[in-house]
Amino acid sequence: MTDTAVKVPSSPPRRRGRRRITFDKASFMLVFLGLPLALFLGLVVWPILQAFWYSLTDWSGFSSTMNFVGLRNYRTLFTDDVFMKAVRNNVLLALVVPFVTIVLAFTLATMVTIGGSSRGAVRGLRNSDFYRIISFFPHVIPAIIIGLLWAQMFDPSSGLLNGVLTKVGLSGFDSYPWLGDTRTAMPVSMFVIVWGFVGFYMVLFIAAIKGIPAELYDAARIDGAGRLRMAFSVTIPMVRDTVQTAYIYIGIFALDAFVYMTALNPNGGPENSTLTMSQDLFNTAFAKGRFGLASAMGVVMALATLAFAALVFSVNWLTGGGRRARR
Numbered sequence: 495m496t497d498t499a500v501k502v503p504s505s506p507p508r509r510r511g512r513r514r515i516t517f518d519k520a521s522f523m524l525v526f527l528g529l530p531l532a533l534f535l536g537l538v539v540w541p542i543l544q545a546f547w548y549s550l551t552d553w554s555g556f557s558s559t560m561n562f563v564g565l566r567n568y569r570t571l572f573t574d575d576v577f578m579k580a581v582r583n584n585v586l587l588a589l590v591v592p593f594v595t596i597v598l599a600f601t602l603a604t605m606v607t608i609g610g611s612s613r614g615a616v617r618g619l620r621n622s623d624f625y626r627i628i629s630f631f632p633h634v635i636p637a638i639i640i641g642l643l644w645a646q647m648f649d650p651s652s653g654l655l656n657g658v659l660t661k662v663g664l665s666g667f668d669s670y671p672w673l674g675d676t677r678t679a680m681p682v683s684m685f686v687i688v689w690g691f692v693g694f695y696m697v698l699f700i701a702a703i704k705g706i707p708a709e710l711y712d713a714a715r716i717d718g719a720g721r722l723r724m725a726f727s728v729t730i731p732m733v734r735d736t737v738q739t740a741y742i743y744i745g746i747f748a749l750d751a752f753v754y755m756t757a758l759n760p761n762g763g764p765e766n767s768t769l770t771m772s773q774d775l776f777n778t779a780f781a782k783g784r785f786g787l788a789s790a791m792g793v794v795m796a797l798a799t800l801a802f803a804a805l806v807f808s809v810n811w812l813t814g815g816g817r818r819a820r821r
Contacts, residue, residue: 542796548789555785567790577791579766580774581798586680587748587770588802591687592741598692600737602629603699604725608711626700630693637690641757644686648672648758679763687754691747695740702736703729731814738810745802749795752776771795 549567553560571577606622619625632640647654650671659667672682706729714724730737752772755762762769771791779788 545789545792548786549793551786552784553786553789554783555779555788556783560786563786567787568794570787571790571794576766576769577771577774580762580769580771581794583680583767583769584749584751584771584798587684587687587751588745591684591691591748591751592744594684595688595691595695595744596737596741598688599695599740600699600730602692602696603703604721604729606696607700607703608724608729609721626697629696632690632692633694635690637753638757640686640690641754644689645673645758648682650674673759673768674764676764676767679759679767683751683755683758683763683768686758687748687751690754691744695744698740699733699736702733706732734810734814738806742803742806745806746799749799749802771798 548560550562550564551560552563552567602625605619606625609619635643646652650656650669653672655672656667656670659670672678710728710732711724714728719727750772751770755768755770755773756776759768762773772795775788775791775795778791779785
C-alpha cells in the first residue's frame with residue numbers, strides 16, 4: 495500500500511500594508527530633518543541667492559531702490575586692475591600657505607608621536623607634551639591680536655625684529671620696512687598666517703596619527719623602515735583624509751585672510767602687494783557704497799572657494815584616494 499502525500503494548499507502571500515506615519519515618526523522627521531533643513535535654507539541658501547541677485551544690480555546698500563544691470567558688475571571686476579591684483583594675491587596665498595602649513599604641522603606631529611627612539615614602543619620625542627602646548631599656544635590668541643602684535647614687531651622704527659637684527663651687527667636692517675616693501679610684504683604676511691595656524695593643524699594630525707594601529711609601525715620596523723620611510727609609507731596613507739580636510743580648510747581661509755591682512759596692512763600694502771579680495775570687497779561696499787559690485791566680488795570668492803575644494807578633492811582622488819575609498 496503506497497502512501498499518498500497530502501498537499502496542503504499554500505496560503506496566499508500577505509500584502510504588505512502601507513506603513514502608517516505615527517506621531518513619533520512625524521515629530522522625529524520634523525525636528526531632526528525639517529528644522530535643520532529650514533535653518534539651512536533660510537540662513538545659508540537664501541543669503542547666497544540674495545547675494546547673487548544683488549550682484550546683478552547697482553544697489554548702493556543704503557537705499558531701497560536698485561536697478562537691474564545684468565552682468566555689468568562682473569565685466570567691471572574683470573577689467574579692474576586692483577581687483578585682479580587682489581585675485582592674484584589670493585591665489586598666491588592659496589598655493590603657498592596651505593602647503594607650508596600642512597608640511598610643517600605634519601612634520602611636528604610626526605616628531606611628537608613616532609619620532610622618538612627606534613627601540614622599544616613607538617613614541618615621540620622626549621618632552622613631546624611640552625612641544626604640543628607651545629605649538630598650539632598661538633592658535634588660542636585671536637587672529638586680530640596676532641596680526642597687531644606682528645605688525646608691531648615688523649615696525650621699521652621701533653619693531654623688535656629690526657632691533658634684534660641691528661643688535662647682532664646687520665646694519666642693513668636698520669629701519670627696514672618689512673610690511674612696506676613689495677619684496678617682503680607678502681612673504682612676511684604669509685609667515686604670520688602660517689605661525690598662527692601650524693599649532694592647530696599639528697594637534698589635528700596628532701589625533702589622526704594616534705588612531706593608527708601600533709602594529710603597523712612595529713611591522714614597518716621589522717622590515718627595516720626608518721622614521722622617514724614610516725612617515726611616507728605608513729603615516730601619510732593612513733591620515734590621507736585628514737590631510738585633505740585640513741588642506742581644504744586652510745585653503746578656504748587663505749582665499750579670505752581678511753583679519754590677518756587687515757591687521758598687518760589695512761590699506762593693502764605697497765602697490766596693493768598684500769591686498770585680498772575680501773579687503774577690496776569691504777572697501778567697495780562700505781567705503782564706496784557699491785554693494786552691487788561688492789556682491790559680485792563675493793560671488794567670485796564663493797566660486798573660487800568651490801573651485802579650490804574641487805581641485806583638492808580631484809588631486810586626492812587621482813593620487814590614490816579614490817582607490818583607497820573603494821576598498
